[in-house]
Amino acid sequence: MTPHSPAPLISLTWTDHITGRKGYLVVDRLVRGVSSGGLRMREGCTLDEVAGLARGMTMKEALHFDADDARARYIPLGGAKGGIDCDPREPEANGVLVRYLRAVRPYVESVWTTGEDLGLTQDLVDRAAAEAGLVSSVQAVFPLLDDEAAARRRLADAFAVTVDGIGMDELVGGCGVAESALAALDRAGMAHRDARVSVQGLGTMGGATARFLSRAGLRVVAIADVKGTIANPAGLDVEALLAARDAYGTVDRSALREGDHELSADAWLTTDAEVLVPAAVSYAVDGVNQAWIQARWVVEAANMPVLPEAEALLAARGITVLPDVVVNSGTNAWWWWTLFGDIGADAEEAFGHTRRAMRALIDLMLARAEADGCTPREAAHAIVADRLPVMAERFGWYAR
Incomplete structure (x- = not known):
């Protein structure tokens, strides 16, 4: 039983023209034209690794879909993932990150919402995204929001909240x-x-x-x-x-x-x-x-x-x-x-809801x-297999 498409919708490899470092982007699935998944940076990152993580994101999104909850505003998205083969502690890492985001900018603007993952904090992603000319690392989802300005303020306020310094x-x-x-x-x-x-x-x-x-x-x-x-x-x-x-x-x-x-x-x-x-x-x-x-x-x-x-x-x-x-x-x-x-x-x-x-x-x-x-993993796959067809029928892959 396979709870996702047998091959990803988008799979690409980028080579940095300055350092030769490799970067990857895999969009496993779209829902309403948008996918979700973080960007990681680590030495040894591979395309196969990123593809597996993108499939996992498809599952994570589907697992948080409740077809019977009419009150929920969040409609789960498709799954995606980005990865860069570079040690984030290397002096060249930030330049590689910025050039990667410039290269995949059309995808971030239209179909891929991303953020922090292994090796990268959200602050690093945000600063690199701004330098790459992006409005936001999650701007692809903005057309799906009822009130973009209010939503962006809400998210910024949430990121500013700390508990015991964290x-x-x-x-x-x-x-x-x-x-x-x-x-x-x-x-x-x-x-x-x-x-x-x-x-x-x-x-x-x-x-x-x-x-x-x-x-x-x-x-x-x-x-x-x-x-x-x-x-x-x-x-x-x-x-x-x-x-x-x-x-x-x-x-x-x-x-x-x-x-x-x-x-x-x-x-x-x-x-x-x-x-x-x-x-x-x-x-x-x-x-x-x-x-x-x-x-x-x-x-x-x-x-x-x-x-x-x-x-x-x-x-x-x-x-x-x-x-x-x-x-x-x-x-x-x-x-x-x-x-x-x-x-x-x-x-x-947030803690109570989580x-x-x-x-x-x-x-x-x-x-x-x-x-x-x-x-438990097989059970999770079975739940996803039940939910993905419902999501596809109700929201479609590409419709905005």
Whole structure:
């Protein structure tokens, strides 16, 4: 069962004439003539990776479509993704980003709404988009808005909201990931205080997820960054580690407390914990290192962190993978809930809406998996397969 077109609608490769760096854009599907998906920048990014992420965005959008909710202003879009093969920390990175956006400007203006993703903050994307001559990185959706000026003010106000020093654009994704994990624990009857968590990555998604899970009463016992794994069986001080991280999510080791230990980079996989959260890079769990995992749940905060072979082996061992297409979809949905006016620029309203939406999706997916005797990912695909034809019939691919 394939919940998307067998080949993407648009697939292109760009070569920077100055550095030779490659960039990619894949539009998997359009709804009402528009698609949605972030722009990532990382060394080694490939066209196949971007195509897989674009297909995932088609699924994420469809999963947030409720055909029976007449009150919803946000109508999900199609799926797309952009990627640039460059280390964002390189001195040349910003120039590459600007030239890439200039090259794909016609797509951003007409069919592709984009924003921050791995390696890029929204501020970087916004500044590069302005330098490339774009009005906004999401301007393709403006014709679908009832009041463009009000919508843009609402989104700008939402991005200006901070909670304990962290912006809403960072926090809402972690809120969704955390609620996904909590929903799974609740369905299994496990008390939050009895659950230990290991997180790979303390960047945008991993940091926010660790904060929300810790505040929900779970014990975060391991966090990995590029320097290695920080662990403490008694529980880490998540707030102190967040305060001590740099822009890339790397923790200043001088902030470690007595009882905190520095372990190897892959020790987060072997940590004794009930919940494992890969929140850093794609392809982190493969057919070999999956054997080290003893957690009960793997909650995919990153995009495509568990390879298909590894997921099958984990399932055979009774370990449940909560898939990225559901778990980390909250950030994208928050953008559109805010822009279309389903929620305002208010933190508690955003968190409440995100929690309700994510818990409903997780419950629906897990109930479908139990009924069909399949994995949660297969259940998510089945839900998407049900919804895409309804979206196509009701809204069309190309109609404005």
